[in-house]
Amino acid sequence: ILNVEQSPQSLHVQEGDSTNFTCSFPSSNFYALHWYRWETAKSPEALFVMTLNGDEKKKGRISATLNTKEGYSYLYIKGSQPEDSATYLCASNTNAGKSTFGDGTTLTVKP
Amino acid sequence: DVKVTQSSRYLVKRTGEKVFLECVQDMDHENMFWYRQDPGLGLRLIYFSYDVKMKEKGDIPEGYSVSREKKERFSLILESASTNQTSMYLCASSPVVAYNQPQHFGDGTRLSIL
Numbered sequence: 001i002l003n004v005e006q007s008p009q010s011l012h013v014q015e016g017d018s019t020n021f022t023c024s025f026p027s028s029n030f031y032a033l034h035w036y037r038w039e040t041a042k043s044p045e046a047l048f049v050m051t052l053n054g055d056e057k058k059k060g061r062i063s064a065t066l067n068t069k070e071g072y073s074y075l076y077i078k079g080s081q082p083e084d085s086a087t088y089l090c091a092s093n094t095n096a097g098k099s100t101f102g103d104g105t106t107l108t109v110k111p
Numbered sequence: 112d113v114k115v116t117q118s119s120r121y122l123v124k125r126t127g128e129k130v131f132l133e134c135v136q137d138m139d140h141e142n143m144f145w146y147r148q149d150p151g152l153g154l155r156l157i158y159f160s161y162d163v164k165m166k167e168k169g170d171i172p173e174g175y176s177v178s179r180e181k182k183e184r185f186s187l188i189l190e191s192a193s194t195n196q197t198s199m200y201l202c203a204s205s206p207v208v209a210y211n212q213p214q215h216f217g218d219g220t221r222l223s224i225l
Contacts, residue, residue: 009151031210043115043201044154046213089153093210101146101153 004092006102013080014110020076021105023090027071032093035064035075038104039086047075047088080109114138117202117217125225130189132220134202141207143185144214145169145177147198154201160185161207192224 005024013019025033032051038044048057053068061078077084087106091099118133136143141162146154146169156169158177166177174196178186185204189196199221203214 004153006153034213036213041218043216043218045216049211049213051211091154091214095210098156098159099144099154099214101155103151103153 004090004100004102006088006090006105008105009103010106010108012108012110015081017080017109018076018078019080019107020074021088021107023073023075023102025071025073025090025092025100025102027068029094030068030071030092031095033066033068033073034091034093034099035073036089036091037086038089044089077107080107082109082111085109115202115204115215115217117200117220119220120218121221121223123223123225124189124192126192126194128189128192130192130222130224132187132189132200132202132222134185134187134217135183136185136202136204136215137183138204138206138215139182140204140215141182142205142209142214143179144203144205145175145185145187146201146203147171148201148219149198157187194224196222197224198222 035047036044048064050066055066063076066073087104089104091101115136144159145157160166160179176188201219202217205214
């Protein structure tokens with residue numbers, strides 16, 4: 001993996017469904033993996049920063065895991081709500097704080 | 112509360128004009144970044160700055176320049192605007208040498224070049 005890749009590109013789910021998406025990143029020279037949520041007409045906001053292999057982070061119904069050896073992170077949303085509709089971005093950081101972003105996964109939750 | 116402010120939410124300019132996009136942060140962050148975001152693509156780094164008067168090219172610097180005369184202000188300059196620079200532009204900041212610190216973003220400027 002040379003770049004940061006996210007899948008799927010978009011996702012449509014019903015309210016109450018649980019969902020997950022993937023971020024793949026170069027496993028060599030890894031420093032940190034960031035997840036952001038970007039709602040329409042707002043600025044991207046940080047969800048999680050993960051640095052250690054096996055890290056798990058949780059904020060309400062949203063959680064994330066990290067595998068630095070194989071170079072992937074999963075973001076899970078349990079019981080999706082319409083307010084979860086957003087584009088979810090992941091970014092891999094260099095040691096100087098420069099980020100390489102994936103193309104994002106756009107989640108639409110239908111009531 | 113942290114704040115990154117971009118000077119305009121929407122901007123319309125003409126081909127060939129010199130365009131300035133301004134960004135100000137109030138968090139005393141050393142790092143500042145300019146990105147553009149196009150449909151179906153993630154954030155692509157145009158330029159970044161680690162300190163006053165310091166700048167480094169990102170992934171897509173062609174057609175752009177930047178200025179950082181004061182720590183809190185980072186300006187993006189389109190020297191001669193072209194239609195392929197129509198895009199959403201985002202400014203961000205973060206603390207120095209902080210790979211484990213998230214970036215803080217402005218609300219973005221949607222720029223249209225006619």
